[in-house]
Amino acid sequence: MGTSNSVSSRVSRYRRESVSSDDHVFAGANTDTLIGLPYRTQVHFAGEGLTAHAELWFASLNDAFPDFEITGFSVAGNAALQSFAGTRGNRYQVEMTDDLTSSNSWVTVTDILSLPESPFSVELSITNEPSFESSFYRMKRIR
Numbered sequence: 001m002g003t004s005n006s007v008s009s010r011v012s013r014y015r016r017e018s019v020s021s022d023d024h025v026f027a028g029a030n031t032d033t034l035i036g037l038p039y040r041t042q043v044h045f046a047g048e049g050l051t052a053h054a055e056l057w058f059a060s061l062n063d064a065f066p067d068f069e070i071t072g073f074s075v076a077g078n079a080a081l082q083s084f085a086g087t088r089g090n091r092y093q094v095e096m097t098d099d100l101t102s103s104n105s106w107v108t109v110t111d112i113l114s115l116p117e118s119p120f121s122v123e124l125s126i127t128n129e130p131s132f133e134s135s136f137y138r139m140k141r142i143r
Contacts, residue, residue: 029056091142
């Protein structure tokens with residue numbers, strides 16, 4: 001009977017092999033490096049762990065999808081400001097949904113037909129959103 005370390009090692013090896021053998025599979029963030037306090041309370045992320053977790057995923061996604069790089073996101077009052085670096089002249093869209101269970105629920109909230117400069121910031125009004133806390137945003141390059 002194996003130990004949890006040997007199981008973890010086999011799972012990690014399988015993940016690495018899956019990433020290297022399929023162009024549609026990405027490595028993601030290695031959150032296994034966030035061990036103990038101040039990152040976790042037993043198995044759950046807490047405090048500094050939530051921030052470190054987000055930063056690892058942020059870096060991982062920017063590395064995996066080089067069409068643009070999210071350089072910042074902030075909320076002040078009734079507006080959110082998303083900043084990104086992309087290729088001038090390319091088309092980008094910001095979409096929003098409050099229902100991740102439906103693939104057809106995404107609504108375009110900003111359509112940048114031709115990126116005028118990079119980096120670029122998009123202001124997203126959140127005054128008319130039913131609940132900003134349960135809204136999800138995504139950004140994509142339109143080819």
